[in-house]
Structures are given as structure tokens and as C-alpha cells.
Amino acid sequence: MKEQMMKTSIELFGNKGFRSTSIQDIVEANGATKGTFYYYFKNKEGVLVQIHESFIDHLLNGQEQIMQNKQSTNHEKLYQIVETLIRNIRSNGNSAMVFFREMRHLSDEKTAAILPKRQLFQENIQKVIEDGILMNEFRQDLRTDMLSYAVLGIANWSYFWYEPDGEVKENELTDIYMSMIFKGIEGE
Template sequence: MPDTTPKPKRELPRREQPRREQIHEVASRLFSERGYHATSMRELAGELGMQGGSLYAHISGKEDLLVQIVNRASQQFDEALLSLRDVNLPADEKLREAMHRHILVVADNMDSATVFFHEWKHLSPEAYTRVTGWRDSIDHFYRDLVTEGMRTGLFRPDLDVKMAALLILSTVNWTYTWFHPQGTLTPRDVADGFADMLLSGLRAR
């Protein structure tokens, strides 16, 4: 049977926000829901209650918006994760906290996270290169955590560091496809559940 549940109405951008922030918020939502290529500047202007040409007083174009969304998302992940490098915690506890912070960024920014992980492939070559550079830095962050755990005897000495880091990244990054911020699970619940399963395979016997 078709789903007849009434769909919640989308809130209009908050008027107290600066105009540029309103544009960023609505663009994140539309790119997330419809995709970057399927969203026109006219549709974006209509959602904002603006004339199409008025948008260009705030941005240079649609790709400029995509670059801004992707750059802001990467900065949020950097601020959440990279500060953990100098935290005095065992590698297993640090990994658990990293997964929580990673998932929390996704949960608090579902639209922009969806754009970041799904629409970044539409960036121009220069911006695309910056995103792949970011992905490499986060990959190395998780590889370093695994290596630290192996060095301190917490993790198995025979681990494939690259594969372990890819498994962790795939687990936390993919939450944007299914996590519901209004659901019964919190980001901490999800992170702890994933960490328990992953650490059972990583820890030394």
C-alpha cells in the first residue's frame, strides 16, 4: 500500500540568520534531497523567497555553494577528530571516542554530510583534489590509531593497518545513509555499538 503518512512541512530559513547562512542551509538541503545537478539556482532562490539574480550578490555560482558546503564539512570533521591526536587515552578508548565524534558530526549535519559524502564527485578538479587530500588525512588519522594500538599491545600484531582503517571509515562515514536524529539511537549508542564489534576483532587475544 502507498505510504499515506503526512510529510512534515519544511521550515523556511530562519530570518534571524545572515542571508549567506540561509543560502548555505537551504542549498545543503536541496543538494541532499535532489542531488547537485538536479537542483537549479531558480529552485534555490524560490526556496529562499529571493529573485534568481539576487543570489549572485552573495555567491558566485552553484559550484561555489558546493565547494563551501564541502569545505565546511571537512573543517567540522577536522576539528572533531584531529584534536584527539594529543589526548592521553589508550588507543582503544581513543578509537571509540573518534568514532563517536565522527558520527556526531554526521548526525548534527545530516544534509551537509550527505552532500559531502555523495555529491563531492561533482566538484571541479582543483576542489576535488582538496577533498581527496582531506580523505587521505583522515585515513592516516585512523591508520595511526590502529598502529598505536598495535605498538602498545592493545591490538593484534598481525592486523592489516590499511584494511582496518578502511573498515572503520566505512562504518562511520556510511551512517549518513540511515541514521535518523529523531530516532531511538543516539550518536553515542551507534558509536559504542560499532566500537564494541570492531574492537572485539582488533584487540589482542
Template sequence: MTGDGTPAAPGPVPQRLLAAATRLFADRGFDRTSVQDIVEAAGVTKGALYHYFGSKDDLLHEIYSRLLRLQQERLDASADADAPVEERLRDAAADVVVTTVENLDDAMIFFRSMHQLSPEKQKQVRAERRRYHERFRALIEEGQRSGVFRSDTPADLVVDYHFGSIHHLGTWYRPDGPLTARQVADHLADLLLRALRP
């Protein structure tokens, strides 16, 4: 049972803790959620939380890292595919939108709360994000070198343009709105490619 008398979600303890933390961070904010709130919602003890996660910081980091791991795996698969660079970039550009929308709570929690991570964790997250962005940028640079994409706009600026749009999804996207995640992804990927075509 959780603190409010509802049954705790079934499943392995780490997943229950992550699910409870995600829900609470989304509803209340990271700083207004205590460790006690999380363990009560997950139906576990503080000892269990500290066994799997060293701190509330570690929970926040894992919420973001699991999304980034998924996105990195999918980007690597798109980038390594045997297809023209334009198709690989479009797949990657659309996929990061879809996976962000499908995990919007995780993404928004992170963007709102990253500054509350310890300096060491912030450094780790920046390194993880840099690896993703560098792989994405490499696709753009490949297309620029081969003449498929225009080369007068720096690849870094193109990456910032696309990811800036993604970081704002939480301010306007609604699952019950007029556009599906896939439609938003297709529009943003097409905008990116139109900006890159000679």
C-alpha cells in the first residue's frame, strides 16, 4: 500500500521507485518531493530506495538517462542503417521527437530540474547528451560533405535548431490535441530537411 491507501504498482522495486518518482516529480516538482513521498508512493522502505539509488538525485538522473539510452540506441540504429544519408537523418530527426513525446513527463522533469542535480551528475548528463548530439551532427556533416545538404549553415546550428524545437514540446504538445506524436515528428523532420536541402 502507498501512503494514500492505494495499492503500490506491481513489478520490480527499481521500476516502482522510478514510476513513483516520475509521477511525483511531474506533479509536484523535484524540490517539493521528499524521499519519504517517493517510498510511500512506491510501497517500499527508504532502505530499498537507498539500495537501488543512492539519492533522490540518482532517481532524477536515471529518469533522464533511461530516455537518453533509448534515444541513443535508436539513433545509432538509424545512423548505421544501409540507406541514403537524407533518409537516415530524417528517421533520426523524427524518432527523437516521437520518443520525447512518448516520454514527455521524463523529458520535462529533466529540463525543469537538471540544475538541481549535483555538479558531478550535471557533468555526466552533459557528456551523455553531447555524445547523442555529436552522432546526430555527424549525419548532417556527412550529407554536407557529399553535397546532399547545403554546407553554408554550420552543422552545430542545425542541431541546436532541431533540438530547441524538441525541448519546447512540453510547453504546447497535448496527447489529446489535433496532432499525433508521429505527425509532429514528421513535420519537424521535414522542416529540418527543407532547411538543409541545397
């Protein structure tokens, strides 16, 4: 029941936004009553917190596994991280939407718990680029922090337009993006 309510909440928050989704909306979508909602969650922010936590934890987890693989180059790691992000759209599209757009509705206290994880995800990307520079996989003159944001921007922006069931498959999209990131759009 709690599980189910979270799923519905993600859907609704994703489509209508946190503020525009009422608890009535949530429970109606589950054939439950308001009382039940408050039995499982402290308040409306409570669901939001859980959505944030499980999303970023899941994302960080995937990233961690990619990064710990000592066999793969940093080139490969960066590819895989972006791939993971994009793959997330199909299974967790709305989760991501909620994560990136509704964080401001968390109290300062809850934000303090989640923001560091969010930053860690970005810093990990930055680290992969830095390591790639050291290993001569990437150019020496890169501004790694800004570039990590660029990578994030490319991947995350796809949440707003990418249709997982459309013509272009996830791995194709990743290829297209990584080709640009690695080689640029100018010919040699």
C-alpha cells in the first residue's frame, strides 16, 4: 500500500507538480482514504522525501558500481554513467522529473540530507573526467567542473523531451550524445 502510494505520487508529482497534486488526488488514485495516507506518511513532504531518497540512492548506487570497475577506462565509465542516466528515463522518468524540479519543496532539514548526495553524483562525474585527463584519455586543458555540469545538462534535459518508446532507442541516444561529447561536432 505504502509502496503503491509512492508510485502513484511519483506519477502525479511528475505530471502536475508537487504543489498542484493534492493528497486527495493521491489517495483517490489508490482507492484509499486520506487517513490511510497519513498512516503511512508524516505529511505531504514525507512522500517527497522518500521519492528523493530512493531515487538518488538508486542513482548513486549504479554510479558507484560503474566507477569501481578497475577494468574499464574513464572513457568507458563516462559513457556508462550517461547511459545509466538515460536508461533511467524509461523506468523512472517521472522520478527524475520530481527529483530535479521539486526539491525546493523540501524543508531545509531534509534538503541538507539530500543535497550532498546530489552533489556527490556530479563530483563523481567530474572525477571520472579528471582521471581521464591524468590517463591521457582526454585533453589536458579541460575545465572539469563545468564539463561535468554540461554532461549532466545533456542527460537530464532529455527528461523533458525524450520519448523512450519513440524511434530512437536509449543506446542510440547515448551514442549520439557521447559521440558529441568525445569528438565534438566538427569534422577532423
